[in-house]
Amino acid sequence: xxxxxxxxxxFGFAASEASAQLQKTVAMVGARSGASxxxxxxxxxxxxxxxxxxxxxxxxxxxxxxxxxxxxELDFITGIGTAIEGIGKGMPVKAVK
Numbered sequence: 001x002x003x004x005x006x007x008x009x010x011f012g013f014a015a016s017e018a019s020a021q022l023q024k025t026v027a028m029v030g031a032r033s034g035a036s037x038x039x040x041x042x043x044x045x046x047x048x049x050x051x052x053x054x055x056x057x058x059x060x061x062x063x064x065x066x067x068x069x070x071x072x073e074l075d076f077i078t079g080i081g082t083a084i085e086g087i088g089k090g091m092p093v094k095a096v097k
Contacts (some may be wrong), residue, residue, distance in 0.1 A: 022054035025075045030062040036078065069093055 023090050025048070029036040030085045033061040042048060060068065068074040070093070084094040092097065 022049060023052055025053050025055045026073065027055055027057045028065055028068065028074045028077045029057060029059050030065070031081055032059060039078070066091060066093070 065077045065082045084092045
């Protein structure tokens, strides 16, 4: 399973390409690997902007993902294991396939 939470915040953001203001969104990747390539390719191809998003992709340690997500510093994470761990602990996160 490559990506579980990639589109968590993308639902409902179907803004047109002509939209003057993009919504700032922060995505997290645990490592620069083949699993994170789709995020980088979409950014380079300006696919996020097409849907009204200005996505900043940052790399942080995986053990900090949940804290950043719950604190509102991250808008979505890509680790399904981390998401399941958070759900099990009662954190307000959702996994999307």
